Structure formats: C-alpha cells, structure tokens
Amino acid sequence: MFSIDNILRENIKRLVPYSSARDEYQGEASVFLDANENAFGSPLEQQFNRYPDPLQYQVKKRLSEIKGLPIRNIFLGNGSDEAIDILFRSFCNPGVDNVVLVPPTYGMYQVSANINDVEARNVPLTEDYQLNLEGIAEAIDAHTKLIFICSPNNPTGNSIDRSDVETLLTNFNGIVVVDEAYINFSRQKTFIQELTEYANLVVLQTLSKAWGLAGLRVGMAFASEEIIEVMNKVKPPYNVNEASQQLALQALANVDQVNNWIKETLNQRDRLVLGLKDFDFVLDIYPSDANFILVKTTDARGIYNFLVQKGIIVRDRSKVELCEGCLRITVGTPEENNLLLQSLLNYK
C-alpha cells in the first residue's frame, strides 16, 4: 500500500518550513513595515516593490475552475521543471534512493536526478514507444521512490497506454509522475480525474506549451493534498514572481484564444505530415499527440545543417536511443511550416 510517510525523506518530515512575513500576517493593513521592502515603490510604471503571494491564490483559484479541481490539490512552480526538482528533493535521499525513467523521454528527469545525486534506472520504451512493464517491475526495489511517465511523450510524440500507467499506479508503492506538458494537443484525456482514485499520482502540466507562456515560467503539479503540502513546504517561499502571477491570471481569461491555437496547431500538424511524407529522405513519421512530430530520415544531421543554413532550426534527436535518424520538428505557424516544406524541396 502507498503511504506518503513511507516514502518521505526523514529531514523533510522534520522540516520546519521558512515562515515569511506574508505567512505570519495575511490580513489587510494600511502600513506594512514587516518585510523590509522599499516602501516608496519601484522605479517602474508598474509597482513590484511588494513580495508576491507565496501560495499564488488568485492564479490557483482560476486554474481550479478551469481544471475542475480544488485549490488544495494544486501546486505552482517556476516552470514544471521546478516541480520535478522538488519531487526529487522531497522524496529521494541522495546516494541512497533511485527513480525509474523510460527513455527516450524528457531530458530534465535525468538531469534533476544527477543534480540530486539520485540513481536513475533506465528502462527503455518498447520499439513502438510504449512501457516495458516487466522491465519496470524488475528495476523497482525498496529504494525506488518515483517513476516518470511523459504522456504525450517528448520527443516521440505518442501517448502512453492508459491502462499501463494505471497498472503502475496500482502496483507501485512510490509516486507515479505523469507529465502532461502536451496534453492540450492530445486525443487522450488527462489523468487529473484519477487523482481521487490514486494517492500516489502526481500530474504535471505547464503554461509553457499550448498556453504560449514559456517566458513566464509557470508550471503546475496536481496531486493529493498530502503531496501538495509537502511540495509547498519544500519550495522556495516566493517561487512564482508577481509579474508572472499577474500575467498568468490575465492569460487564463483567454481560454478561447488558446483553444483556437490548439485547433490550428492540429491542422498544421496534419499538413506537415502530408507535406513531409513524400520526400524520399523521410523514412517514417511517428503518430503525434503533441505540437511536434518525430520524423525518421536517411540523414538527420545533413538535413539539420541544411535547414540551419536556411535559418530554420529543428531539433536533432538522432543520437537518442530508439530515435536514430530522427528530427523533432515543432509545428509552427502556417507561414513557418510553408517555409520549412519549401526549403526542403531544395535539399540535395
């Protein structure tokens, strides 16, 4: 049985979190002399002289409406990369515990593991980019704290079979992290609805992709109240800055604009697939549930360099295991995609 007490690091269990001025007094007042801020203001038109809300209440309230989930189940980070790091720091003892990764997948899991001195046990995906459940079961031991599943997966673009993820959630006594950075582009539904079912589920999403706010650095984690409490205790007190909170809140009012972009992106993705598949240097285009496609080519490096000369940058993933010969191409605007396809007509 999963129990958070069984997997939490002892130092985190005992941790007395930093108590900020805004934690200690939350009411209204006319004079705030408790946080050593500059009382005169900011040398800007907009005023940022006050520390931001440590728990980002307004943004979470809006997200709670959009996601249909109570505020107590939402964590906000300086990008979802911060949430990934906080999961390591909360649950994995450096040099002792391990996590399971299923490459090819998002590179930050490995980097975060390395930074935190946590062993990453790699169990590669199958040839069709699905989970090797037997391999994962063999890799897990008493010190395995986290399993990272990216779905839709970066860089392969496909979704991971839902029933396989549920098998992990049911049988693994640590935390299963389902990274849904690309969920807005997917035919599959989110795992957020399963939070009431599985106490060991953490769902990651972000405002960086479909929401078009990569520069603001706002990522989300959805999980049980117990897990969210731990993450809030471990995070830096003011991890999402005031400008990002204000702009995220404004952006979250524009759901319709984002949904239109998603539709357009899916149309353009189909168009790119059609446009690319007839080139003789294209060997395969993998089915995508994301805003990018993974394309297997005869000469990834050559095509990459050719496109660089034309001022078009794609991602060369050909050195990644199971992605030999592959380029990862983000779906652009119609004009950008035209330019890409036209340029490729002149390749070789």
Ligand SMILES: *Cc1c(COP(=O)(O)O)cnc(C)c1O
């Ligand atoms: C882009 C990406 C992220 C990063 O999200 P940020 O919120 O910008 O930190 C996380 N996971 C995956 C799989 C991604 O591709």
